[in-house]
Amino acid sequence: MLELQRNVIFGQFVDTGSPVHRLDVRIKLVATALLVVASFLVDGFLGFALLFPLLVVLQLVSRVPFGYVARGSSFFLFFLGIILVFQVFFYPGEAPQSSVLWQWGFLSISTEGLRFAAILGLRVLLLYHTTTMLMLTTSLVDLTNGLELLFGPLQKLRVPVNELVLVGVISVKFVPIFISEVERLSRAYTARGVPFDEGGPITRARRLGRLLVPVFVGGFRRADLLTTAMDVRCYRGGRGRTKLRRMEAGLTDWLVLLMVVVWVLAAWKLPGLLIA
């Protein structure tokens, strides 16, 4: 039976009321962005070794159960593993002959390839964990308000920030609705003699195709209804809108940001200084 919701953590908000949850969302967004940038800048095992304790701290302070995150990420991790193996075989750089450990045709394993794949894996893990934790600890409303505030100045350049953010809000709003729709559809298929979780890849692809059609057609119908509902609630685009929520970053928020900046700088620069 399809139990989709059990395995989805994207877009879920786990409210434990921890200090991470209470941080000003703009600070959280900037800190996340810093860590994303760090995942590109840091280019050595030592740098990542310095950064990963920050993730452990984040996980512990947020009080989001680690088991939940791990289980929800199992598919992702499994897939990442496969891709990394692929990366080793197809190492794009020039590996000196001395470092090649195994070779067959154009497939090869070299120490350079292994190192490249490992760094890539660490990079993706860092990125994945930070953005996942951002979503698990921040409600969608805060997230969107934060994005609107951060990018607000662009509105002066006629960038429709409010509208773009609303597109994202509606996307995320519909994810659980589609999940429950597809769970119902899959129950109906199963009950009518066509179970989803059985059969080879081609059968499954065909069944997926059948499943998608009602989702899309239903999606267009729902879009019509929601458009009407927003119209009658006087939505006329982002201009002239005001906001219920106000945000004020306090001292703690700035201190947290400072800590992240220092930590990222350390992970980026320290390894080089140590070697020098």
Next chain:
Amino acid sequence: MIEVDGVSFAYRGGESDAVHALRDLDIQIEPGRLVAVIGHNGSGKSTLVKLLTAVLYPTEGGIRVDGVPVRHETRWEIRSRVSVVFQDPDDQLVMNRVADDVAFGPENLGLPREEIAERVESALEAMGIADISEKIVDDLSLGQKQRTAIAGALAMRPRYLILDEPTSLLPAVAATRLIEAARELNRREGMGVIHVTHSMAEAALFDRVIVLDTGRLVMDGPPSEVFRRAEELREIGLDVPLAASLASRLRSHGIPLEGDILTDADLRKSVFALPRSAGDSG
């Protein structure tokens, strides 16, 4: 005052396969009244709702809300006076936290922050959901979601609130609570409520009942009058509240029940007022 004057509406009007949803409709609704609109599926109820909120415009005839004609150019003005709640809350809630969704409408009006906060608070209070204002919409029951949707409409401070079959997906207990809340709003704030439904028991709780059948107005009056025409209602696929129909059966057996009987309590009072039974059972 809502004035519907000789209104007809056809989907794909003018084409050979046009569907006539409303035909030559005349209705006046005074402000501050509790009006139920009943009719089975396809009677034109939903089309009427769309016309009153400037989502569709009449093919013939005209509609005025508080003197403002409903036209494309006046749609924002109309929508600030008339709010509507639809059947399925999943298709109308925009934001994913209760308070923020309720604030969506007032935010669109560009109101100052303090006023939005005050409106949100009083709307949540009125629907009895102040305690879940910070909850995520996904985690709510259908009844709570529907209350959130109504609070969102209330926060627009409309003169008229239209409820377009909001109870049809709800279990009976939740539906009753919703109707109670709507009546309370009407009593306290004088807001007009137009409730579209096919539940006769719900309609019996309103001041006035309008019955539509295949796009025409077939009955219009206080519930006591409308439900007296039980046979005609059954003919167009609607039924009458049990207390009303039972009272007329008992009367036909010669039991002298007094007064208008629409609800269970009405019947109890009338039975209690009977000379003998009162004495029998103390």
Next chain:
Amino acid sequence: MTDLPEQAPLAELREFLYSYLEGTPRAVEAARGVSFEVRRGERVGIVGPTQSGKSTVVYALAHLLRLKEGQVFHEGEDVAAAGYDRAALRRSVGVVFQRPDFQILEDVVGKDVAFGPTAAGVPAKETRERVEESLEAVGLSYPEFRLRYVHALSGGQKRRVALAGVLAMRAPLIVLDEPMAGLDPRGRDELFGLFERLREQRNLTMVMCSSSLADASLLCDRLIVLEEGRVAMDAPVREVLAGADRLDALGIALPEPVALARELRKILPDLPTDLLTEEELEEALLERLGESRA
């Protein structure tokens, strides 16, 4: 149906437990030890307030949940046991879901009714016969409806199509999830008549869950009342209705005649509440008010 008195019940739950979203922070316990049996030819209604586990129980009977061993039995056999042929079992249980939109899988009526038999490998000619027979059985004329687009049907018609699709599978047990929800009075009346006819003609075993006690009491012989994932009452319909006060305390909306009788008991304390129809209430009242006749 009971030529073998010792025959195992058609379906049975024993101490059935189930949680949704197990292993996540949002896990919800839906069934906390539900036991009951369904015998051949019976019509059983499962009622209870929202979140009482009604749908979960219905899905368990239809084998649509990840089941644990020793909890759900079909004709005496454990359906979660290794090696049990669940695919064959699903063909012998028909499910009618709450919203036909999620049950009807094809865009054309006839094609949808043919979906189940086709998936089960029934030959084309027999499928066509079954489609005709099932559509007629639910009161939809075969020549008129077989090529109709599903999206252009009314709610009541869609429900009939869903039911026809299940009948076409010729399953001995039919499970219904909220069969009446969202229909207007005309649609409900039609569907009531239809179920009555099916009961007379086919002797189907039916299990349905409903948040409307009124619908369930008219459609079923026996009611199981759930409260927070446990069985609170399990008895013939009238016996359950007699306990109107208890049902009300559970937060279940009473059928109109029962609610009215309960209101009238304030002045007529001996008025019974195990009433199914307006006529029964009328009779009971006339008996007590007869002397007040003018």
Next chain:
Amino acid sequence: MASGTGNERGSVTSFGTRQIVVAGVLGGIAVFLGATRLGFIPVPNLAGNATVMHVPAILGGALEGPIVGLLAGGIFGVFSFLQPEVPLFANPIIAIGPRLLIGVVAWAIFVGLRGISVDLAAAVSGVFGSLTNTVGVLGLAVVFGYLPPAAVVPIIPQAIAEAVLAAVVTVVVVRGVLLYRSGRTTAPEIEPDEEKRY
């Protein structure tokens, strides 16, 4: 900007409430397909999976115009950057850039071919929308040095599978949506007598 309300379908390039909502819903489908892993279909090759996550962007472009296609593709891109199912999507330029173009390409082709046959237009825009995604992502991956050009070869079967899947799903959904909008009530007889099941 704020033009076009509820039931008016504004011009294809307008950006009103309807465009916002449809793009949001389609983006939601892409995210749903990714977050539930339903959108990945195992294909026998090294990379493991073909995806249909780009189909919403194609449909947005074909049925609602380039703006909706662009926005729906953008949501898909942001999602695959946040949940990089392949490490190279950890680079936002690769994850988001090509995805913005999927719907635009699909729109241009659909509008161009619609006059000939709607089914053909849908199928071709499905194929080219899909190829926009594959070629864009792989091209940038080679440019950024994530992959040697040789590594592209084993991905070809996956690219073909994705293009075919996208074409099939696009045709079926476009038919379904246009049918729903047409308000027609009865289907034409299609199957020959001996195979007729209903």
